[in-house]
């Protein structure tokens with residue numbers, strides 16, 4: 442099983458990154474191969490809303506998204522972590538999300554009706570980690586992630602919602618949070634093996 446962590450924070454070693462790492466450690470302990478990608482290391486252009494379909498690939502742009510498309514095609518599960526930025530996901534994660542608009546398509550059925558389908562064949566399970574300081578309500582971020590999941594063929598099976606991340610002991614140093622992330626990463630793999 443191949444589990445990929447996507448880190449939406451530009452701050453390596455900080456709250457989001459630490460929690461994603463813990464979840465990946467839990468997944469590895471269950472026998473998964475794991476990989477971590479920092480979205481801020483990939484050069485991802487904003488979606489141009491061109492509505493063009495290139496002869497090969499998903500998007501007319503050729504940039505850091507090639508790496509993400511490879512993951513969406515091949516991974517069995519994802520750990521997606523983002524800090525709360527203005528109550529939702531980070532810009533780094535949103536750039537990636539917008540570039541997945543080309544993964545969904547509307548198809549005509551034999552009866553002339555239309556339906557939606559994703560061009561990504563593999564269904565993936567995902568753990569979503571949202572790290573906020575003063576914000577308390579993750580609903581905006583969760584709504585974005587669920588909409589994206591339809592295009593990218595990703596189901597959010599678990600969430601770890603962290604609030605007050607920078608108050609007192611920072612989230613990345615709280616043993617109970619790190620343990621919870623580890624357990625959820627392990628669960629992602631254990632449940633997959635039961636399917």
Ligand SMILES: Cc1cc2nc3c(=O)[nH]c(=O)nc-3n(C[C@H](O)[C@H](O)[C@H](O)COP(=O)(O)O)c2cc1C
Pocket residue numbers: 450451452455456457458523524525526527528529572573574575576577606607
């Ligand atoms: C541009 C920006 C916007 C932010 N917006 C929010 C916000 O709306 N709500 C909140 O609770 N924290 C907000 N924060 C704080 C971060 O979510 C918080 O510091 C988090 O712990 C950062 O995660 P990291 O350590 O993984 O980078 C914002 C930080 C930045 C840089």
